[in-house]
Amino acid sequence: MINSVTAAQAYHSCNKVENHTIIDVRTLEECARGTPKNAINIALENINQLAEQQLDKNHHYYFICQIGIRSKLACQQMLSLGFNNVYDVDNGFNEWQSQNLPTITPKTNQRDLRYSRHHKLSGFGRTAQKKLSSAHVVIIGAGGLGSPSALYLAAAGVGIITIVDDDLVQLSNLQRQILHTTKAIGSPKVESAKNQLSALNPDITINPINQKLNLENSEHLIRQADVIIDGTDNLSTRYIVNDTCVKYKKPLIYAAVYEYEAQISVFDLRTTNSPCLRCLFPQSDGFEPENCSTVGVLGVVPGFAGILQATEAIKIITKIGEPLTNKLLVCDLLDNSFRKIKYIPDNQCNHH
Numbered sequence: 276m277i278n279s280v281t282a283a284q285a286y287h288s289c290n291k292v293e294n295h296t297i298i299d300v301r302t303l304e305e306c307a308r309g310t311p312k313n314a315i316n317i318a319l320e321n322i323n324q325l326a327e328q329q330l331d332k333n334h335h336y337y338f339i340c341q342i343g344i345r346s347k348l349a350c351q352q353m354l355s356l357g358f359n360n361v362y363d364v365d366n367g368f369n370e371w372q373s374q375n376l377p378t379i380t381p382k383t384n385q386r387d388l389r390y391s392r393h394h395k396l397s398g399f400g401r402t403a404q405k406k407l408s409s410a411h412v413v414i415i416g417a418g419g420l421g422s423p424s425a426l427y428l429a430a431a432g433v434g435i436i437t438i439v440d441d442d443l444v445q446l447s448n449l450q451r452q453i454l455h456t457t458k459a460i461g462s463p464k465v466e467s468a469k470n471q472l473s474a475l476n477p478d479i480t481i482n483p484i485n486q487k488l489n490l491e492n493s494e495h496l497i498r499q500a501d502v503i504i505d506g507t508d509n510l511s512t513r514y515i516v517n518d519t520c521v522k523y524k525k526p527l528i529y530a531a532v533y534e535y536e537a538q539i540s541v542f543d544l545r546t547t548n549s550p551c552l553r554c555l556f557p558q559s560d561g562f563e564p565e566n567c568s569t570v571g572v573l574g575v576v577p578g579f580a581g582i583l584q585a586t587e588a589i590k591i592i593t594k595i596g597e598p599l600t601n602k603l604l605v606c607d608l609l610d611n612s613f614r615k616i617k618y619i620p621d622n623q624c625n626h627h
């Protein structure tokens with residue numbers, strides 16, 4: 276026999292008496308849209324497991340769902356577990372709302388929901404998610420590489436993303452730089468980036484730096500980061516980023532694209548004998564390889580490379596998998612040939 280109460284009765288009892296509590300047994304997704312104020316959210320499927328661990332047989336529990344079906348099932352389960360002080364809230368949250376009883380939209384639930392697929396992922400879970408939320412990634416360049424890496428890192432919940440670029444959005448960027456929209460043409464790329472990334476995930480901090488990375492600002496920008504993503508398109512800036520990462524022992528994620536080909540590598544400069552960009556591509560004075568603006572590039576190619584950069588950043592932050600250290604991954608997207616080329620520190624490189 277299940278004791279039934281009205282929504283108003285449940286509200287008044289739980290408001291007045293210390294050891295009376297409402298339990299909302301709807302899913303996290305439903306509770307995130309609104310749940311009775313001061314209610315605990317335990318989805319019906321978890322009642323059996325959590326009741327024994329977390330609930331107290333001397334306490335009074337009022338079960339609520341949307342219309343009053345799941346709450347009855349919860350009461351039955353509780354009774355069979357030996358909890359006697361349980362009540363079913365008749366007509367559920369529908370009735371609660373129609374009586375204008377107080378509700379809240381719980382923040383923690385929303386965060387849980389946002390990252391629920393990470394939480395469920397074996398080998399990842401809440402532990403890795405926490406590491407992401409306390410990480411700081413600096414992305415140099417809000418262009419073809421920086422666009423997808425910034426979007427995915429923001430979506431993944433990286434706590435602070437600093438994005439450095441001094442360009443304005445141009446029409447010819449939009450074929451590949453998916454952070455920016457047609458409306459943003461003429462505005463600073465970092466401003467457009469901040470708008471898009473904050474809209475995607477308002478719970479993280481986006482730090483837009485409307486400057487070109489140079490010898491003066493590189494130390495200040497890079498020393499505070501946990502991981503640096505090189506999304507630039509010119510070698511001279513790449514060398515500055517590299518040398519600063521060597522100096523401050525930061526992991527640097529490199530990518531470059533050429534027509535239909537992408538190259539990705541990780542210089543994990545936290546380790547003293549890890550090779551750097553100069554070991555892989557020694558500097559020859561004044562040499563600049565051709566970039567997108569001179570030879571063209573298929574729009575998806577930097578997209579692909581940027582996503583791999585984001586993936587490597589997530590792996591490094593959460594310490595999962597095997598990062599692309601000491602290896603250059605070369606991907607020809609025309610025929611899907613992927614090669615991993617091993618390289619070692621260059622004895623001639625004096626940047627270590």
Ligand SMILES: [Zn+2]
Nearest residue numbers: 551553554624
């Ligand atoms: Zn080196």
